[in-house]
Amino acid sequence: MARIDLDLAHAYRPDPKEDSDYALLPLQMSFEDGGAYALLGPSGCGKTTMLNIVSGLLRPSHGTVKFDGRDVTTLTPQQRNIAQVFQFPVIYDTMTVAENLAFPLRNRGVPADRIKARVGRIAEMLELNGQLDQRASGLSADAKQKISLGRGLVREDVSAVLFDEPLTVIDPHLKWQLRRKLKQIHHELKLTLVYVTHDQVEALTFADRVVVMTRGRAVQVGTAGELFERPSHRFVGHFIGSPGMNFLPAMLDEHGALRVADQPVATGGVALDAALPRGTPFSLGIRPEYVAVDEVGDGVPPLPGSITGVVAQVQDIGTYWLLTARTGAHTLKARLPAQASPPPAGATVALRVLNPHTCFYGADERLIAASAATAGARQEDLA
């Protein structure tokens, strides 16, 4: 197992000038030894490029890849001692399940008794131990992919195991069980795992830390909680969560008075971070889960931390209410518990957008600051 350090870029052309000349923009990143990481983003974001650079299938146009401090940039996947699991099962149909699992070990001359012990352990973890003597050819797609996973995990001495959307062929009803298996296996084996996916559930469930990517850029590396609570880039706010984060234009005047969506907002005790610029527009980000909605009469002065809007739509999404409100040209979504009584369409409402969960973003789409009162803020507000 290894710690992996990337300090590199990958360009389509020898003399890259613009962002669009890069498949992967210059980045510095480390995968800790024994950590479970996911690379998450929409198609074309660069996640597979990054995976292929880590594995050695692709040589970066600029910079270096280091394993435990050793420069491996020019080494092949074999020389780097990488195990890989792909979207579709890669197994030998004519071999038994046990022989398939043993293959990567036998290939490297591991003694027979060690092979037996290790294959037994992996098979048990993946619940393949009842099928060890069966031919792989007769098995279901799910079982075959489990063998592929097992082959990826069977060697103890690998630098890292890389997964490229490994659950694509798995029936949706079985996916959670395999996610659970992978998580358990990671806990037990402590291998360095890097997992590529465009599925946020898969990434957030599997990984200790998720690398969110868009347009060749890794915009945030964080835990599920960090990505949800403190997206460090607007893209993360938008991409994580359904629906994603709301964004509204905001500004502080020279006296520090706040305007959001063209309305004055009384901060009502929430201290704003000193890092917020004065006289320059920025944007306020608030997740639909954290917008409080109160029905108010027309002409009633706004509540602290709130803007006034009109309910455009109330949808019963079964397990929650999704309320869409408009204020001027802006739209804001709020997610209310299924037990709540949401105000009807057409009602005038106070939308509380300023609270410990509020984030602020600059013109470069990066997080400037979060409300100062955030220090102790936690998820419990939601429960």
Added chain:
Amino acid sequence: MELSLQGVSHKVGAQQHLYPMDLRLAPNAVTVLLGATQAGKTTLMRLMAGLDRPSEGTVMVDGTDVTGWPVRQRDVAMVYQQFINYPSMTVRDNIASPLRLRPSSGPLDRDAIRRRVDELATKLHIEMHLDKLPAQLSGGQQQRVALARALAKQAPLMLLDEPLVNLDYKLREELREELGQLFAAGESTVVYATTEPAEALQLGGYTAVMDAGELLQYGPTAEVFHRPASLRVARAFSDPPMNLVIAQGLGDRLQLRPGVELALPGQGGVTVGVRANALRVSAQPGDLAIKGEVELAEISGSDTFVHARTEIGELVAQLTGVHDFELGAPLTLYLNAAHVHVFDAAGLLTRAPERRGGR
């Protein structure tokens, strides 16, 4: 447009693909056909479109029997899973094509076509791509072009067969919202097939739940979700699955296992259905406490789905936001008797939670 099916069934050889069903679609609204693959959704749509003829029964459109009329004689627009566009035509010409071929009302003049295409392209956010060829667009954009063309047809009946299935989830979320708004305008009767309960809930309108060639229940989407008539409907219309626990009715209470009881009336064997979001990790007065341990916490971002092994069996709880749980950690889930569904021995709903809100 009013489409109704009366005693319609479909058989291929000895195989019954659709069992006889009556269905009167809510006119000028969206009806979601919800069911797993092989439930009969596509078969039913083909009968609606006139692509296939029912083995039995009649298809009525606005009071006229159209059974056996070929698709050419029907006024239907269709969108499939695979985006189908004319590869050699620009996006503008693709969208305009149905406007140029209008057998009933005659072709529109060029300015009118231009205006209509611009309007649709703007609605679907592809106005900047009108002069490109479909192959130059991403999958999501190509499907928008196919959707715009179907909308351009202004057919009184629009059939969409899992139109978003090949797109990534964020794009699906956006398009569902846009489509929901377009359908709510009430210009066409829309039928929309999907395997995903969340899609039905997001689109709203009406839902027809199908399973193994049978129509199980039809009604306003939220009503079907909150009052599934049977266990089969409840299973088909929940994601994550509704937790189902076998219980014994002891007159004034339901026993989930000795010592774990809900204060609800019942007699004999029943099934208690608990939606994942009815389970909580913090207690409220009057709650039943269920002890167990964490198997896995799946995190979607907005929700955490906790799979737990408990004293009454495997349960899934849906919690809002991101929560961390160690694998194997002890966990107590809380449940209020008012929030459960009860199904009788025949699998029929006898009790559903009362709904507040939705004024």
